Amino acid sequence: MTQPTIVPREAQARIEHLLARAPAVVLTGPRQVGKTTVAFEFVRRRGAAYLDLERPRDRAKLSDVEDYCERNADRLVVFDEIHRVPGLFEPLRGIIDGHRREGRRVGHFLFLGSASVDLLRQSGETLAGRVAFCEMQPLNVREVTRDSAALWHRGGFPESLLAADDASSFEWRLDFIRSYLERDIPALGPRIPSETLRRFWTMLAHSQGQSFNASRLAGSLGLTGGTVGRYLDLMVDLLLVRRLVSWRSNVGRRLIKAPKTYLRDSGICHALLGIDTLDSLLGHPVAGGSWEGFVIENILSGLPAHVAYGYYRTAGGAEIDLILDMGGGEVWAVEIKRSTAPRVSRGFRSACEDVGPTRRLVVHGGDESYPLRDGVEAVSLEDMCGEVGG
Numbered sequence: 001m002t003q004p005t006i007v008p009r010e011a012q013a014r015i016e017h018l019l020a021r022a023p024a025v026v027l028t029g030p031r032q033v034g035k036t037t038v039a040f041e042f043v044r045r046r047g048a049a050y051l052d053l054e055r056p057r058d059r060a061k062l063s064d065v066e067d068y069c070e071r072n073a074d075r076l077v078v079f080d081e082i083h084r085v086p087g088l089f090e091p092l093r094g095i096i097d098g099h100r101r102e103g104r105r106v107g108h109f110l111f112l113g114s115a116s117v118d119l120l121r122q123s124g125e126t127l128a129g130r131v132a133f134c135e136m137q138p139l140n141v142r143e144v145t146r147d148s149a150a151l152w153h154r155g156g157f158p159e160s161l162l163a164a165d166d167a168s169s170f171e172w173r174l175d176f177i178r179s180y181l182e183r184d185i186p187a188l189g190p191r192i193p194s195e196t197l198r199r200f201w202t203m204l205a206h207s208q209g210q211s212f213n214a215s216r217l218a219g220s221l222g223l224t225g226g227t228v229g230r231y232l233d234l235m236v237d238l239l240l241v242r243r244l245v246s247w248r249s250n251v252g253r254r255l256i257k258a259p260k261t262y263l264r265d266s267g268i269c270h271a272l273l274g275i276d277t278l279d280s281l282l283g284h285p286v287a288g289g290s291w292e293g294f295v296i297e298n299i300l301s302g303l304p305a306h307v308a309y310g311y312y313r314t315a316g317g318a319e320i321d322l323i324l325d326m327g328g329g330e331v332w333a334v335e336i337k338r339s340t341a342p343r344v345s346r347g348f349r350s351a352c353e354d355v356g357p358t359r360r361l362v363v364h365g366g367d368e369s370y371p372l373r374d375g376v377e378a379v380s381l382e383d384m385c386g387e388v389g390g
Helices: 011-017 036-044 058-061 065-071 086-101 116-126 148-154 166-187 194-206 214-221 224-235 267-270 278-282 289-302 346-355 381-389
Strands: 024-028 049-052 078-079 111-114 130-137 241-242 260-263 307-314 319-327 328-338 360-366 377-378
Touching: 011 024, 011 036, 011 130, 024 036, 036 049, 036 078, 049 058, 049 065, 065 086, 086 116, 111 116, 116 130, 148 166, 148 267, 148 278, 148 289, 166 194, 166 267, 194 214, 194 224, 194 260, 194 267, 214 224, 224 241, 241 289, 241 307, 260 267, 260 289, 260 319, 267 289, 267 381, 278 289, 289 319, 289 328, 289 381, 307 346, 328 346, 346 360, 360 381, 377 381
Parallel strands: 024 111, 024 130, 049 078, 078 111, 328 360, 360 377
Antiparallel strands: 241 260, 307 319, 319 328
16 A cells, blocks of 8 residues: 555644634544644644643642643643533633633633534533634545545544554554444443444444434334434434435425435444455445545535535435535535546436536546536546635
């Protein structure tokens, strides 16, 4: 494998921007995605203070939060794994308000955490008007140069992608899965048998890009549909699963409204399915759905916050894999094909007649972008991601 080269993470620039306009920034993302590495860049470049709240020694430094923050008043303070001490947000609100009265309005705190919804709720409720949010995702094609096939096969977690060989990468991902099931999820509170949750996670991997059918999954697991729905909520909250919602349209067609689900990191999807090499992936039934999820995650990782997105599918088979409402009347319809010589499907053309997008794009597995007939553009993934992330 050609060793990929990693450029500075996009989250770093986003955090810099947010710290320039807000007193505090919450950075969420799954474990091992690189949040702490980015935080240490702020320690190195800006002399930020850093506390890992999983370490008793660092938690002890906060026995008097006001005193600690006062002693570090002229520095950015980074709190890693902030969800371990949720009560910390309350005193920090008073400290931020004190800074405001003194004319120091921005760039005081950076919070890092792995659980999205609870962390956003806790910080949002307590620090309303004082905090900005940033989600860090696995590496994408804008952050990795050379060998995008390895990025698809191994996924975007840095240690998996940069492992010395496929076997080491695969073993790292298996350990990652085991750690979430046996350590991280129980630590967040849910009492779910790890083997049941692993089976559920694996079933989602098998059905990558398909409509979520709670009753079918519930029957396979011996659970209720409501319980399966809560399992999905948990995996979405942990930023491990993407729930892509149906695009609302007034075209009068009977639409499929169930969300489609994707494991957000392709490498984790492949590990759950026992796919340990690129050759094995290319011959596996999940390859098409895996590629579709990989493309969607790469596109969505670069979207501006105002862009709405979803998928479109009718009961008659008209389908658009991804619709992007770019604002200002610009609506893009995206079909995803793994082939390097893509052909536009009849279902995509029919769906575009319903939706009336301003651009029709087919993102494919090749390196070049070129026009197809009827106003459709064939676009490489790299070019597509450059457009939305530029």
